[in-house]
Amino acid sequence: MIEQYGEDYFRKTWSAWIDGVTEIIEEKKGDVCMAECRQIHKPTLILHGDHDPMVPQEHPVYLQNNIRGSRLIRFPDGKHNIHLRYADVFNRHVEDFLLKEE
Incomplete structure (x- = not known):
């Protein structure tokens, strides 16, 4: 990650x-968004x-299974920086x- 973003x-x-994750774990007993994602009723x-070394594969699968009408696009060779490495796609x-959702 230091190579990608610079050390500072x-x-x-x-x-x-x-700090943010620690606060969530303490306040919400580890539930980052599981309770809320079923309340999303907009295209996602x-x-x-x-x-991705930071977001395990079960996270996007959980979101797709619990946000009605969501769409999951996987980048088979992608890591955490898919927005940079595969910017065009x-x-x-x-x-x-x-454009589809307008």
Whole structure:
């Protein structure tokens, strides 16, 4: 991650992320969004890299199974930076989704 984002930015971002997750774990007993995702009733696009070291594969599957009408697009060789590494494909999927939902 340091190679991708630079050491200073990554350290600050990682520290803030850890603080946020710790707060959620303590306040919501680990439930980041499981209770809320069934309340989403709008079209939802989920994009995920299958080799993401930060977001396990079961997370996007759970979201797809619990957000009615959601659409999951997987990037088989993608990691956490699919928006950068596969920018053209990523942006095309987002644009297609947004134009379809207008």
